Amino acid sequence: MDTLCTKSQKQIPVIFSFLFLSIIFSINSVSAQDGAKLFKQNCAVCHSLGTNKLTGPGLAGIASRAPGDAWLMKWIKNNNEVIKSGDAYATKILAENNGAQMTVFADLKDEELKAIVAYIKAPPVEVKPVVTNADGGGAAPEEKGVNPLAILIGVIAFLIIIVGVLRGVSHSLKNLQREKSGLEEIEQVGVWRELKIWMGTHKRTMALIVLFVLGGVLSATWDALMGIGVYEGYHPSQPIAFSHKIHAGDNAINCQYCHSGVEKGKTAGIPTVNVCMNCHKGISKGPSGEKGTAEIAKIYAAAGWDPDKGAYTKPQRPIIWTKVHNLPDFVFFSHAQHVKVGKQDCANCHGDVKTMTTVQQVSPLTMGWCIDCHRKTEVPGMKDNPYYESLHAKLKEKFKNLPKEEQVITVAKMGGIECGKCHY
Amino acid sequence: MAVFGCVTVAVTSCSKHDANSPGVEYMPDMYRSPSLETNSFSIVANADGSFDTIETNRLPVAGTIARGFMPFPYANTPEGYELAKLNAHNPLERNDMNTKQGEELYGKYCVHCHGATGEGDGLVGGKLPGPPPPYTAPDKINMTEGELFHIIAYGKGLMGPHSSLLTADERWKLVLYVQHLQHPDGMPAPVADSVAAKEVKVKEKSKKGK
Numbered sequence: 129m130d131t132l133c134t135k136s137q138k139q140i141p142v143i144f145s146f147l148f149l150s151i152i153f154s155i156n157s158v159s160a161q162d163g164a165k166l167f168k169q170n171c172a173v174c175h176s177l178g179t180n181k182l183t184g185p186g187l188a189g190i191a192s193r194a195p196g197d198a199w200l201m202k203w204i205k206n207n208n209e210v211i212k213s214g215d216a217y218a219t220k221i222l223a224e225n226n227g228a229q230m231t232v233f234a235d236l237k238d239e240e241l242k243a244i245v246a247y248i249k250a251p252p253v254e255v256k257p258v259v260t261n262a263d264g265g266g267a268a269p270e271e272k273g274v275n276p277l278a279i280l281i282g283v284i285a286f287l288i289i290i291v292g293v294l295r296g297v298s299h300s301l302k303n304l305q306r307e308k309s310g311l312e313e314i315e316q317v318g319v320w321r322e323l324k325i326w327m328g329t330h331k332r333t334m335a336l337i338v339l340f341v342l343g344g345v346l347s348a349t350w351d352a353l354m355g356i357g358v359y360e361g362y363h364p365s366q367p368i369a370f371s372h373k374i375h376a377g378d379n380a381i382n383c384q385y386c387h388s389g390v391e392k393g394k395t396a397g398i399p400t401v402n403v404c405m406n407c408h409k410g411i412s413k414g415p416s417g418e419k420g421t422a423e424i425a426k427i428y429a430a431a432g433w434d435p436d437k438g439a440y441t442k443p444q445r446p447i448i449w450t451k452v453h454n455l456p457d458f459v460f461f462s463h464a465q466h467v468k469v470g471k472q473d474c475a476n477c478h479g480d481v482k483t484m485t486t487v488q489q490v491s492p493l494t495m496g497w498c499i500d501c502h503r504k505t506e507v508p509g510m511k512d513n514p515y516y517e518s519l520h521a522k523l524k525e526k527f528k529n530l531p532k533e534e535q536v537i538t539v540a541k542m543g544g545i546e547c548g549k550c551h552y
Numbered sequence: 553m554a555v556f557g558c559v560t561v562a563v564t565s566c567s568k569h570d571a572n573s574p575g576v577e578y579m580p581d582m583y584r585s586p587s588l589e590t591n592s593f594s595i596v597a598n599a600d601g602s603f604d605t606i607e608t609n610r611l612p613v614a615g616t617i618a619r620g621f622m623p624f625p626y627a628n629t630p631e632g633y634e635l636a637k638l639n640a641h642n643p644l645e646r647n648d649m650n651t652k653q654g655e656e657l658y659g660k661y662c663v664h665c666h667g668a669t670g671e672g673d674g675l676v677g678g679k680l681p682g683p684p685p686p687y688t689a690p691d692k693i694n695m696t697e698g699e700l701f702h703i704i705a706y707g708k709g710l711m712g713p714h715s716s717l718l719t720a721d722e723r724w725k726l727v728l729y730v731q732h733l734q735h736p737d738g739m740p741a742p743v744a745d746s747v748a749a750k751e752v753k754v755k756e757k758s759k760k761g762k
Contacts, residue, residue, distance in 0.1 A: 167682075168682055168683070169682070169683070169685070170682075170685075171682065172680075172681045172682025172683075173680070173681070173682035173683075173684065173685065173709040173710050174682075174709045174710065176681055182681065182709075182710060183709045183710060227630060228630060229630060231691065232691070233691070234691070235690050235691065355575065355576075356575070356576045356577070356578045357575075357576070357577055357578040357583070358575070359574040359575055362571075362573075362574045362575070363571050364571060364572045364573075364574075365571065365572060378675075379664060379675045379676050379679075380664060380675050381664045381676065382659065382660040382661070382663070382664070384660040384661070385660060385661055385664070385717070388661075388716075388717040388718075393590075394590070395589075395590040395591065397590065397591065398591045400609075400716060402712065402713065402716060403712075403716065403717065405712055406707075406711070406712030406713075406714070407665075407676055407680070407712075409710060409712060410680040410681050410710045411676075411679055411680060446607050448593055448605075449591075450572075451591070451592070454574075454583065456582050456583045457582055457583060457584070457585040457587075458582055486571075
């Protein structure tokens with residue numbers, strides 16, 4: 129007990145000095161810098177420092193508009209009371225904003241209010257970020273790639289010339305030798321005739337070469353024909369240069385935030401413009417330079433959003449996106465089935481979209497590809513779902529005589545490769 | 553052989569060079585559906601011979617309600633907000649399953665702005681002009697469930713409406729999880745709620761009396 133008492137007694141001056149220090153700090157720290165911090169925490173959600181309206185009016189030139197500092201402080205603390213008192217300016221701005229009231233900040237202290245007012249009256253001049261400059265210069269000049277076909281043709285032409293020259297040299301050397309030994313000169317034989325002679329003497333080799341070439345051509349033709357209708361690698365440009373890398377990668381926005389139909393319906397859905405505006409009402413600049421800003425302006429044009437007035441006043445027009453992943457009309461595919469029940473990750477079929485600037489189709493989306501996966505994959509959602517309990521037990525019973533590694537209940541074992549499952 | 557060669561060259565040379573072309577299509581009528589697909593556009597002929605491009609995603613006909621859809625009876629106005637604050641109540645039970653599903657939804661629809669704990673420290677939240685206020689701020693911690701639902705449905709301040717993304721059920725599940733974040737040790741006794749409800753009842757009675 130004694131020791132405890134002494135301990136706590138020792139602690140008292142420490143606590144006091146700490147309290148004293150913290151008071152000093154708190155008094156000192158409510159300065160213009162804190163004004164900026166307080167503004168960002170409490171006000172910036174609705175007010176910009178410029179002239180544009182977010183939810184509330186822009187605050188540029190507030191000093192010349194509002195009745196004074198004391199009024200502003202009173203207004204920020206509890207605008208409700210100011211309105212109730214019948215203040216003329218308060219009624220005016222309430223009417224200007226269609227009767228939408230500001231949040232009450234009853235917890236802000238007088239020093240904090242002072243700091244906020246000082247900050248909004250004289251906000252720091254926005255320094256143009258150096259990033260834009262660096263970015264403008266940083267855009268690497270496009271590499272001038274040389275067409276590989278041109279290189280090939282060049283090499284072949286060069287070889288033909290060399291062969292021709294060497295043949296001529298060898299012919300004249302032979303004749304020189306014959307001349308020395310007193311023999312007659314022989315006429316130079318054309319390439320084609322010489323080849324014919326060679327082919328006549330090497331019939332077996334010739335047959336092999338013909339077979340080899342024919343096989344190559346056949347297989348190339350087969351591959352090319354199989355590629356018809358397979359759009360793997362298709363990555364069209366879109367009406368707005370939307371980057372999945374920035375949204376899903378850098379900002380880690382979940383795929384389902386925009387493609388919210390994926391657990392509910394056949395299609396994952398392309399987000400409507402109101403979903404874009406949920407964030408872009410506040411974010412009007414891209415992360416690097418002018419390009420993003422111009423692209424975001426296209427969203428505003430589609431949504432009919434006027435960034436200066438902060439309202440949807442302009443005519444709306446739909447964005448016509450280009451569809452990347454397309455399945456033929458004769459096959460049924462449901463996203464809900466695969467994502468909600470099958471618990472498949474988006475990346476299993478769509479690849480690492482988080483790193484794609486323009487979306488690319490990475491899977492062939494052919495029937496063979498579908499069936500391959502159905503033969504290998506279990507249905508994880510089925511095991512824990514009481515709805516499937518009896519079905520799961522029955523299937524287990526049915527396949528218990530198979531070797532151990534084949535007892536896995538895959539999609540295929542549940543009828544997932546029946547024709548009528550997808551084609552009807 | 554020459555024929556094969558020609559075919560090979562013909563087929564391989566005109567595919568996949570242009571990023572904007574998917575490649576050669578086999579029987580396009582089997583790929584391009586004559587019936588309307590989700591998120592597509594269709595060209596329709598008008599009576600006067602002109603053509604219009606129409607979206608296949610349409611709003612319901614005015615005055616109709618989609619099957620299984622319950623409209624939220626409180627309007628997107630300050631008055632509607634006040635009414636919802638007092639009168640809208642969560643039809644779902646506060647249990648582990650619902651809160652867990654709310655947590656899953658929170659991870660998909662809220663976390664990038666509001667942050668994992670609701671502090672307003674999400675990656676996107678930091679890029680907004682002002683980050684979302686923390687759920688435990690003194691003026692936020694005692695928001696009623698009706699208020700939270702109204703905000704999720706219609707938005708507030710910089711937050712946009714989320715009713716097109718979430719069904720009413722999902723929104724109520726989110727309300728449960730947001731309240732769980734505000735009060736991790738269990739909800740306080742709903743004093744304010746019952747007082748408010750009483751007030752409303754009194755008001756209604758007085759209205760009827762009039």
